[in-house]
Amino acid sequence: MSKSLQAIRGMNDILPEQTPLWRHFEGTVARLLDNYGYKQIRMPIVEFTELFKRSIGEVTDIVEKEMYTFDDRNGDSLTLRPEGTAACVRAVLEHGITGGGQVQKLWYVGPMFRHERPQKGRYRQFHQIGLEVFNLEGPDIDAELIVLTWRLWGELGIRDAVKLELNSLGTSESRGRYREALVAFLSEHLDKLDEDSQRRLKTNPLRVLDTKNADTQAILADAPKMADYLDDESRLHFEGLKARLDAVGIPYVINPKLVRGLDYYSKTVFEWVTDKLGAQGTVCAGGRYDGLVEQMGGKPTPGVGFAMGIERLVLMLETLEQIPEEISRQVDVYLCAFGEAAELAGLALAERVRDQLPNLRLQVNAGAGSFKSQFKKADKSGALYALILGDDEMARQVVGFKPLRGQGEQQSIAWDALAAHLATCIVQG
Template sequence: MSKSLQAIRGMNDILPEQTPLWRYFESTVARLLDNYGYKQIRMPIVEFTELFKRSIGEVTDIVEKEMYTFEDRNGDSLTLRPEGTAACVRAVLEHGITGGGQTQKLWYIGPMFRHERPQKGRYRQFHQIGCEVFNLDGPDIDAELIVLTWRLWGQLGIRDAVKLELNSLGTSESRGRYREALVEYLSAHLDKLDEDSQRRLKTNPLRVLDTKNAETQAVLVDAPKMAHYLDDESRTHFEGLKARLDAAGIPYVINPKLVRGLDYYSKTVFEWVTDKLGAQGTVCAGGRYDGLVEQMGGKPTTGVGFAMGIERLILLLETLEQIPEEISRQVDVYLCAFGEAAELAGLALSEQLRDQLPNLRLQVNAGAGSFKSQFKKADKSGALYALILGDDELAQQVVSVKPLRGQGEQQSIAFDALAAHLATCIVQG
């Protein structure tokens, strides 16, 4: 017997009962970004592999271990995008939309791909919403990105469950000086470092600060601090960011070990973290990448952005039970029609209702059926009301409106008064 077909491990279906919460989350974020003046951009999910090697860094875990890379029929090396910033930079360069110092405030949404060990909150195909801003170099735009995420957490009802962590990595020059000091210190304690940190010491030493190994963490307590190596420009920028967050009343903590996992960051880096999801605590992260556009062949162009993981934020909403009641109900009204004449009249009536009440979620019974079977389907749909249309109702030009969730008594409503009645009772329901 042949093996049954299944989805690839770590690449999950999002089932009909799950999609209302996804749509609620995505529409909430999209509306917020519209209100802040961000414009949506859509990029391909497949790019030339070289794009990510040049931007993310060849000695990062993503490029070394996690990318889905393959050759196409032309022999080109292609990669399913592991993150969105590099693809967005490629797009703005290719189309010249940041040329001449033009400011661009962009956002995108879609799947990303990394070959990691699947676990709760971490998948091989995962979804992100990201923002990227080009040609604005002050701390004010860094602050705006953080402020709008703070507002989002408020709209979603999860502010109390997240914490903002900040750090500054300085310019590439100051980061280089810090890297030398860190390598010198860690090399003197090499025997106390875990195997992964020893490897990173030779390839990407700042990532040692990310280690979860307790013994290595103990060594890092007395390690040099990035703050002591910041240049005046970076220090002024960071102080300006903190002043704006203070003015907006947004709490934060300084995390000197926060470096992010990508080579292109400079100056500001930040993460929104939670302790409600176990090991996968980061729900949104980002920072500045002022040298990335030039690194990828463009003219010097400042950049800053963030990405948030949709799966983790959906999981957080579920964990905290912050799911609006209305999104768990996908149908407001279910129309039951008995007999061909009633079915024809019901079709016409339902379309009139949709014209008059564009936001009404109206499901019309399909497949005929007995009174009992149609009512069973009406109840299962989750609708607040059933509309009953049979020979008696047709003769009187009325519809019987039956509450399904205990909102009062059944009533007979004239065809021409039905829309107004539903508008009132759905709001009340």
Template sequence: MSKSLQAIRGMNDILPEQTPLWRYFEGTVARLLDNYGYRQIRMPIVEFTELFKRSIGEVTDIVEKEMYTFDDRNGDSLTLRPEGTAACVRAVLEHGITGGGQVQKLWYVGPMFRHERPQKGRYRQFHQIGLEVFNLEGPDIDAELIVMTWRLWGELGLRDAVKLELNSLGTSESRGRYREALVEFLSAHIDKLDEDSRRRLKTNPLRVLDTKNAETQAILVDAPKMADYLDDESRAHFEGLKARLDAVGIPYVINPKLVRGLDYYSKTVFEWVTDKLGAQGTVCAGGRYDGLVEQMGGKPTPGVGFAMGIERLVLMLEALDKVPEELSRQVDVYLCAFGEAAELAALALSERIRDQLPNLRLQINAGAGSFKSQFKKADKSGALYALILGDDELAQQVVGFKPLRGQGEQQSIAWDALAAHLATCVVQG
């Protein structure tokens, strides 16, 4: 017997009962970003592999172990994008939209791909909303990104469930000095480090600070602190960011071990974390990458951005019971028609109602059926009201109006008065 076809492990279908919450979340974010003056950009999901090696860093976990890379028919090495910043930088460079110091405030949404061990909140195909700003170098724009996410948590009802962690990685020069001090310290304790940290010590020592190993974490208590190696410019930038967050009243904690997993970050880095999702605690993260555009062949261009994981935030909304009640209802009104003449009239009437009430979710019965079967479908749809159109109603040019989710008797409504009646009832419902 042939094996049944299934989705690839870690790449999941998002089913119709799940998509309303996704659309609600994505729509909330899109409206917020519109209100702050950000514009959407859409990039391909496949890029040349060299893009990610050059931007993310060849010795990062992503490039070394997690990318989906393949050769196409031309022999070119291509990669399914593991993150969005590199692709966005490539796009703005290719089209010259940051030239001459033009400020660009951009956002994108879509799937990313990493070959990780699938678990709740961590998948091989996952979805992100990302945001990138170019040619603004002050702490004010860093603060705006964080303020926007704080406002988003408020709109979603998640503020009490997230915590903001901040750090500064300084410039590449100050980070280099810190790197030397950290390597010297860790080398003196190398026999006590876990295997992964010993590997990272040779390739990407700052990532040792990210370790989840308890013994290594105990050693890091006495490790050098990045704050002691910051240059004056980075220290002033970080103080300016904190002052702005204080002015708005956004609480935060300084996490000296926060380094992020990508090589291109500098100065500000931040994460919004939660304890509501088990091990997958980061729901939004980002920071500043002032050297990345130049590293990828452009002119020196300040940059800052963040990305948030849609799967994790959807899980949070569900876990904390923050899903709006109306999302469980996909239909406001269900129109039942009995007989061919009534079906023809129902089609014309429904289109007239849609013209008058474009936001009304009106479903007309398809496939005919008895009175009992059509009402069963109306009830299953979750509609608040059923409309009934048969020979008697057709003769009088009325529809039967029946509440399905509460008190109220069936009544007859004239066709000309139906739109006004529905507008009142559905809003009240």
């Protein structure tokens, strides 16, 4: 017996009953970004592997263990994008849209791919919304990214469930000095470090700071602190960021162990975390990467950005029951028509109503059926009201109007008055 076809492990279908909440989330973000002056960019999901090796870092966990990489028919090594920043930088360089110091405030949305162990809130195909800003080097734009997300949490009703963590990694030079001090300290405790931290000590020592191993964390309590190695420029930048967050009234926590998992970060790094999703606590993260554009072949260009995980934030909305009532209702009005003449008239009437009420969610019954069966479908659709069109209504050029979700008697509405009546009822409903 042949094996039944199914999705690849960690790559999930998003079913019709789930997509309304996704659309609500994505629409809320898109509207907010429009209001803040960000423009959307769309990049391919497949890039040359070299792009991620040069940007993310060859000794990061992502490049070493998690990327989906393959050779195409031309022998080129290609990779499904594991994150969006590198691809966005490649795009702005290729098309020259940051040349001459042009400020670009960009955002994107789409799937990313990492070969991780699937678990709730962590998948092999996952979706992100990302923002990238180029050619602005001050703490004001860092603050704007954080303020923008703070406003988003408020609009979604989850502000009380997230916490902002901040750190500064300094410049590459100051980070290099800190790395040397950290390696010297950890080398003295090498035999007490967990196996993963021992490996990271040789390849990417800053990543030891965010280990989940309790014994290693105990050792790190006495480790050198990044703040003690910051250069004056990075320190002033960080103070400027904190001053702006204080001015807006956004609470935050300084986390000296926050380093992020990508090599390209410098100065500001931040994460929005929650305790509502178990182990997968980070819902949005990012920071500054002033050296990345130059590292990828461009001229020195300041950059800062973040990415948020859609799966985790949708899960948060469900967990906290922050789902607007209209999201669970996909139909406002359901039109039932009985007989071919009524079906023809109903189709024309529905289109006239849609012309007048373009935002009305009006579903016309398809597949004919008895009075009982059509009303059953109307009720199952979740509609607030049913419209009824049969021989009697046709003769009087009216439509029956019946509430489905509350009290109220059925009434007859003239065809030319239907749109105005629906507009009043849907607003009140």
